[in-house]
Amino acid sequence: MSEIIVDAKGVSRTFAMAAGPVHAVRDVTLQIRAGDHVAVRGPSGCGKSTLLHMLGCVDAPSSGTLLFDGHDVSTLSDSKRSALRLKRIGFIFQRFFLLPMLTAAENVELPLSEAGASRKDRQARTKELLDYVGLAARADHRPSQLSGGEMQRVAIARALANSPQLLLADEPTGELDEATGAQIAALLDRVNADGTALVIVTHDQALAGRARRVLTMRDGRIEREAAR
Amino acid sequence: MRALGFAWRSLVRQPARAILGVLGVAAVGALLFDMLLLSQGLLVSMRDLLDRSGWDIRVSAGELPGRGGRVPAATRTAERIITLPSVKSVLIVRLANARIESPSGSPIAATFEGVRGYARPGDRISHPWTVTRGRDAGGASETVIDSAIAKAANLQIGSLITLRASCIGDREALPPAQLRVVGIAEFPFRGTDEDAMAGSLDALKAACGGNVGDEADLLLVTSVSEATATAAAIRDAVPDLYAMTNDEVVGRLQQTGFSYFRQISAVLTTVTITFAVLLITVLLTVSVNQRLGEIAALRALGFSRSRVVADVLSESALIVGSGGLLSLPLGMLLASGLDRILKGMPGIPAELHFFVFEPTALAVHIGLLVATAILAALYPMRIVSSLPIAATLRDEVIG
């Protein structure tokens, strides 16, 4: 059995709103192991993204325990959580969130620079990643000069910069057409095959179908888990 | 990429807004710099002017030289003062209003300075004017004039100048007197709109009709060493008179006429900084609010809170730093213009300046700009530091 990266037991997340509390995630128990390929599906507002944010230590559960690599996330300081995200977790977003004033290569270099890598190491790793995602020739292009699919590939390269154990993707093909989405799906498969655990939140049936575990959520709970 | 490099890239991403922000800081910074120059400028300039005159004590009948009447028995007083061991030289100064005949028919109004000096053997007596052409006036029929009179009355060195002078101040109908122009001089204590001429006390008395009494408007004294001790000795010797060192004169002026400029400088400095902080805060806040999604994404990727805060502070530092650098030459240019305006005040000596560059002003300027950059960044730094990552990411998708 591969090692457990994330161990969530009875985690819930409640948001206090003016109209009353919103229980976005209720009592979820879940383990993500090294090399897992998990898809999380469900209708809008079922808590998929909220769960993803908690798994990625971006948000803290209101109750329950969430261990990342054996550490209770709720006891970690903000700087320690940031360090965790920087070195162990990668994020991909629906809106890409590439920095428009930086080139593709500079966007990929950002997490490496923040992690303190030397210039030589940063440049080597950036080249390696851009090759990996098939965009070596576009290294000096800015996001405005790239297509949607290319931007998402740069985002994937950026997310892999510090060789994370876990890659979290929130609707990675949400703004892409079917064909481009399929390319991204294939790339994510490859990332997973190369050893990185993958958790994808998606509406995309085809993307979800490629995962080995599919969690279906409704009303903040995991309604069903299917394994392939 | 370090915070400064990141901030630079963020700024050049929107060049129009960055340039305008920098120009705005430059304009405000120029005004701030000028107010700092103004706050001490007049005092520094006056002190410098007084020190350069070569005289370090002024003896007068009133609290401030030029006010409170004349020094009576001026000759006896000067002779008394020169005997003091700490006194090097004494100069009696008497002023008269002169009206000089000119070829155009309209007389030229001028101030006539008549002087008589007393010095120890071997010591020189300097006059409160500087001869630029010709020689200084010595005899009872000689005078030096300023270049404006020379031009207006078409006079050269060697010319005869015809004038009517009034030494008492009342309206007098005196016959014209003639003096020979032996030199052209600069009078640093005369205003830019005032014409001046000078000569010996005897020449002045002759021009005034002879019977003017033994009074002086002012006695100028040079000390052997320390002016304060010499001034104290003079006060002991002539207790009815006021003996003030240059520092004391400046100090007194600071309390009266000059204080307005210090006050206005303080008020405008405060207003300028407040203005700058508010405007840069708004610029940065709007900029940050437009990039919340990016910032949340960076935080999600592992950028620490301190890093994103440092990015905002660096942006503020770049805008204020660039604008601040530009504000220095702009400020000097503006200061020369403002100085020219203020020197139009009647009675301001030609060589007195309101805006004087001092290294301390520059240091204070830099300090204030640094404080401005930090203060202006406080609110946007707070926004990014307390940014809820998950909620922001969610809002970006919905938005």
Place this chain on the structure above:
Amino acid sequence: MPAVASAEAGSILISRQLAAERGLVVGSIVQLATDAAGARAREFRVAGIYEPTPDPARLGAVPREVRMHLPDLLEFTRSPDLPTGSEYISDINVALVDPADAVAFSRDVNARMPGVIARPSSEAAGSAGPFRVLERFHLAIAVVTIVAATVFLLALTIMLVDERRETVGILRLIGLPARRVLVQVLIEGVIVAGAGAVFGLVLAVLSESLINTFFQWRYDTALVFVRITRDVALTSAAIAVPLGASATVIASWALLRRSGLRLARR
């Protein structure tokens, strides 16, 4: 000062500042002399304490003033060797039945009495050189402030207009002409600039009382240092509102030069 009343003591008025400094009250008897040695000192009774008319030319100086009847002053200051009637005065203030006659009256006096200079008070005040210079100085400062504010305003409006780039792009895509969008922006700009101008004036009025209070305390004077007149308010609004509206229009115009598709695209 002796408190013994003298039957022959003339009466004087003294300034509030002098009274406070010397601890004098109405009824105090003081001795006045024309020289520091105290020669020919005479007694006077303090008949009243007055607030000196603030004199901007003497800002910072403490007004230690004494007022007495002219005959007393002339008698008091006349040199003993000069005969009575040889004294002179420096100024005569004249109040006319119709103040509008001041210029003509002055001209008349100047023509009839050579050696005397007559001029209307308004001219005397206006020819106060230092204050004209200060006016120019303040105007120069105001111009620099307006330039700086305009630059910042332009930067801010560019940013704020840019925030609505997508909305503007969509409006253009659905067929609204650029002019229509500009008119909309202009109306908004005028409203915002107008509101800003009103707010600025309110702030100025508040600052006016603060500044006056401070400087009046600082210099112990009743002089008014800042006054927001109707003209000042109107001039400020006349500068601020068009500047604000223009900045918005300029920023929007720069934006509208791009195609609607480019604007609407994220």
